[in-house]
Amino acid sequence: MPLTQAGAQTAEKSITKQAIHPRYREWASPSNGKEVSVNPVPFLWPSAGKGTIYKVRFSKDKNFPAKATFTSENISWAMYDNHKKLQPGNWFWQYGVVKEKNVEWSAVFNFKVTGASRAFETPTVKEFLSKCSGSHPRLYVTAGELADFRKRNQNTQDANQVIKRADKQLKAAxxxxxxxxxxxxxxxxxxxxNVMMTFMYHGFGNKVADPISDLSMAYLLTGDKAYGEKALKQALHLAKMDPKGNATNDDFNSAAVMEGMAAAFDAAYDLMKPAEKQQLLDAIKVRGTKFFRQYANEFETHSMDNHVWQHTLRQFCNTSIAVMKDLPEASQWLAYCYEVWCSRFPILGADDGGWHDGTSYFAVNFETFIYMPFTFSRLTGVDFFNIPYFHNLPKFVIYSYPKNSYSTGFGDNAENKTSPDKAYMGFMDALARELKNPYARWYADKLAEDESEGLSRAKEFTFYRLMTKNPQNVVKAQVPDNLPQGLLFRDAGFALMHNNVADAKKDVMINFTALPFGATGHAHAAHNGFGINVGGKQLYGGSGYYSNFTDAHTLMHYRTRGHNTILADSMAQCIGENGYGWIARFKNTPALTYVLGDATHAYDLMTTDFWIDRMKQFNVEYTKKNGFGNPGVTRFRRHFVFLRPDIVVIYDELRAKKPITWTWLLHSYNQMEKGEKENVIFGGNEVANSRVDLFCPYALNNNLTNEFFSPAINWKQRGGMDASEAYDYKKHWHSELTTQSKTPAMRFLAVIQIDRDKKTTRLMAPKEISKGKWEIGGWNIEAEMDGAKAPFLIVRDNKGNAVEYNLPGNGKIKGSTVIKERNKIAEELIDIIPDAAK
Incomplete structure (x- = not known):
């Protein structure tokens, strides 16, 4: 008999925060006596508004005695990093708003430094600025490094490509x-x-600035003044462009143009006339001042401002380095960039190496994630890559996007990520060199095998390969076949499972998502959702198209109900930071991978002004008919079990404040068919067949269709520079299995079978032994399906491998999940709350 409901919650924990990561910071950190993970610790607090000046003080005495208290100088932004280690013990701190000669101090916050706090000291802001203000050049290479730089890159493929591109520019108009x-x-x-105008000029900044960077680099590589003079000529041409004009007012374009001018200013400094220097500095100042005013006292408090982290922060930082001392404002700009990196990175994750936004929009951050820490390391001598996030990052890339495989299928534009491209190759090559990581080396080398130009095809990282002193063979490649086939990235919200992560053709890849950051940025409201790829192709996963960041299709289908999760009372999960999930339990063994996700907070009213405004802009009404609203869900716990090699078991615990209908969603790029009963679905892809059986205590209606909830229209004509190259939005398949009756509590149990070799055209149903008991493929499954009773789940095979959730007398903690390997307890699992939610 299962435990009573009262006794079933012992191992279960809950999160009460409305948002784990609010859009803008709402509380100070560190606080509440929390033991900090890194020493020194960054001090963060909510912004008091544009133009505010702060101070920070900290002490081991809560009364802050003058002789035992450190007090900072005035700060123009809402963050402070001491950069030097603090002694172990309890610490107290405050931030204060400076008003004339007075300081209005905040409440007192406390935290603890222990021997377990990872030490990572970096130069202070003043030390850093002093290291960045030497003679020109300094951005790509310093004057003292120039001779070795040229010798090291003499006649290399990357150097030759840069010079070849620069040669073309010598004759270009x-x-x-x-x-x-x-x-x-x-x-x-x-x-x-308005959106289309930005789309029409997308990439203009890089189009006109990249040639300047190539010319500047060619000048540094060869010393041929022709390259430097042409770089200056093009930079001076950009300086005349209207910062408010259509071509360069967009943040991406403006930052690229600014960086292009700065690159020429730094590399060809010795070739400029005084008037030309001033012309470039004036143009750079206009754009840089705008960015600094936008960022300070806002960006550092934002949970994830996409464009800034993707490109403009890096470009702003590079610009600041290039014009240091020549432009007085640049010292403050660079100090800000440095403090943001030291205080906030990594964002959208923590130590585990994951990334919240999805595969496609992960890649647009790659250049920032390599060039900024590389530049800081090169200029200071401190290894900014030597943090847990970077060391774990290669595994996340390998597990979320194997070679010759579709990705997790999560996040904006994921539908186009059918196999890792050159950006992933160049990124992992850089990580292999910086981290001496053998798995990153293997991944990059495998991708390079398919490129006739090898690594040089990854042009985003050409300059990195020219600048680094770490050769490609600094570490020997290692196939990741010795790693576990399932890994958890709790901080980002991904559990990634495989049969053969090193060979996509033989692999069954499964991703499970429950995201502490919520459905923000380019992430989707798909908590407790999953995707299954077989042979590198999607079998079941997200559906829809990234027609625009926010239009009717993306808001109503693509970001919300286009994933394999649950609709409650016909309403989808909430878009915004307050609609979040988290992974509570995880265990991987050779026989199985078990995940427990909690998406209880995923259903809520949309409260973020940003998203509400976007709804209005595109005339999308916030109504239940359109799938929006708060259905009053009080429980959504999904147990997900991957039984290797080809069976998935999913057990859902659902509850709401009142009786509602519940809809179990399944999507595929490929055609699906109804089976012999309403609860049976047949699917497949190019290499596999599949059968899905969904069990619940109530009769179901299966709405199986290839129509999107909101039509997918390629109104921006995506697909190429020329509108004639725009691609068609093909239809996808969707199964919505909805209870015919309303109930406040619901249980679903799904069994998904995968025939990887298409040996049979129709897989057989699980054998139902008795009510709530099934047998399939050598596994016995038992579950409590009555929502009024305490939940439990048992999945066992005849070898003693098992998942046993919430069984009486099983394990030491009531409500736990016991994982067994060959009849021995491998681990007893209870909920682990993400650090950010504690």
Whole structure:
């Protein structure tokens, strides 16, 4: 008999915060006596508004005696990093708002430093600025390094490619301010026209700035003044462009143009006339001042400002380094960039190496994630890559996006990520060199095998390969076949499971998501959702298209109900930081991987002004008919068990404040069919067949369709620079299995079978031994399906491998999940709350 409901919660923990990671910081950190993981610790607090000046003080005495208290100088942003280790013990701190000669101090916060706190000292801001202010050049290479730089890169493939591109620029005309991909804006709404204008000029900044960078680098590589003079000519041309004009007012374009001018300023400094220097500095100052005003007292408190972390922070930082001393404001700009990196990185994850936003929009951060720490390391001598996040990152890349495989299928534009591209190759090559990581080396080398130009195909990292002193063979490649086939990335919210992570053709890849950051940025409201790839192709997963960041299709289908999770009372999960999930339990063994996700907080009202405004802009009504609202869910716990090699068992615990209907969602790029009963679905892909059996105590209606909840329309004509190259949005398949009756509590149990070799056209149903008991493929399954009774789940095979959840007398803790290997307890699991939620 299972435990009573009262006794079933002992091992279960809950999170009461409305948002684990609010859009903007709402509380100071560290606080509440928390033991900090890193020493020194960054001090963070909510912004008091633009233009605010702060001080920070900390002491081991809560009364802050003058002789035993450190007090900072005035700070122009809401963060402070001491950069030097603190002694072990209890510490107290405050931030204060400076008003004339007075300081209004906050409440007192406390934290603990122990011997377990990881030490990571970095130069202070003043020390860092002094190391960045030497003679020109300094951005790509210093004057003292120039001779070795040229010798090291003499006649290399990367150097030759840069020089070849620069040679073309010597004869090129100066660029015109015109769209990179012209589009017809007739019949578009005002909001659509505004979006389309940005889309039409997307990439303009890189188009006109990248040639300047190539010319500047060619000048450094060869010393040929022709390259430096042409770089200056093009930079001076950009300096005349209107910062508010269509071509360069967008943040991406403006930052790229600013960085291009700065690259020429630094590399060809000895070739400039005084008037030319001033012309470039004036143009850089206009753009840089705008960015600093946007960032200070806001960006550092933002949970994840996508564009800044993707590109503009790096470009702002590079610009600041290039014009240090020549432009007085640049010292403050660079100090800000440095403090943001030291205080906030890694974002959208923590130590585990994961990334919240999904595969596609992970890649757009790669350049920042390599070049900023590399530049800091090169200029200071401190290894900024030597943190747990970077050391764990290669595994996340390998497990979330294997070679020759579709990715997790999660996040904006994931549908286009059918196999890792050159950006992943270059990124992992850089990580292999910096971390001496053998798995990253293996991954990069495997991708490079398919490229005729090898690693040089990854042009985003050409400059890195020229600058680094670490050769490609600094570490020997190692196939990741000795690693566990399932890994958890709790901080980011991913559990990733495989049969053969090193060979996609033989692999069954499964991802499970429950995201502490919520459905923000380019992430989706898909908590407790899953995707299954077989042979590198999607079998079941997310559906829909990234037609725009926010339009009717992305808001109503793509970001919300287009994933394999649950609709409650026909409503999807909440878009925003307050709609979040978390992974409570995880265990991997050779026989199985078990995950328990909690998406109780995923259903809520949309409260973030940003998303509410985007809904209004695109005339999407916030109604139940459109799938929005708060259905009053008080419990959504999903137990997910991957039984290797080809069976998945899913057990859902659901409860709401009132009786509602519940819908179990399943999506596929490929055609699905109804089986012999309403609760049976057949699916497949190019290499596998599949059968899904969904059991519940109530009759179900299966709405099986290849129509999106909101039509997918390629109104921006995505797919190429020319509108004629735009690709068609093909239909996907969707199964919505909905209870015919309303109930406040519900249990679903799904069994998914996968035939990887297509040996049979129709897999057989699990054998039902008795009510709530099934047998399938050598595994016995038992579950409590009555929502009024305490839940339990048993999955066992005849070899003694098992998952046993909430059984009486089983293990030491009531409500735990006991994982067994060959009849021995491998681990007893209870909930582990993410550090950020504690």
């Amino acid at each position: 100066l660029p015109k301010e015109e769209p990179t991909r012209p589009r017809d804006t007739t019949n578009l709404s005002a909001s659509e026209k």
